[in-house]
Amino acid sequence: MIYSVEIQITTPVHDTEITDRVEDAVQNLFPNVTFEQHPGEIIGETHSLEEFAVLLHEQEILDTARxxxxxxxxxxxxxxSIKKQAAFKGIINFAVGNPDELGDIEVTVIVHEPDVESYIDHTVPPTEDGQPQPVDAE
Structure with a gap:
């Protein structure tokens, strides 16, 4: 199956931060991202969550991601949303509740093909006893 997605990644860059370091933090999780710099933020774009999914599998947080x-x-x-501080270390930590002082990494995934549920199942399959399970193709 061919997946067609657009992924936009937005994160604030504060005066106390170095823009290149913030970009490095995002690239730790999304290595194929390309950036545009704007005053006070960077906006990245990529077309795959494959490398991000590998990290989710390695960290064994598929259920949390789903x-x-x-x-x-x-x-x-x-x-x-992902915690920016954890991303500096190449770790995925989903942001829930109030944003961090430095702001979170906000990710929006627009799915063109096939559909949102199928893409999520492909990226983070359901688990049973902590093990990923195959998803039935329809």
């Missing part, structure tokens, strides 16, 4: 993805999903997209 919950966060589906919590903010609609017919066309889903979104989630």
């Amino acid at each position: 919950r966060e993805f589906f919590k903010h999903a609609n017919d066309e997209s889903f979104r989630f």
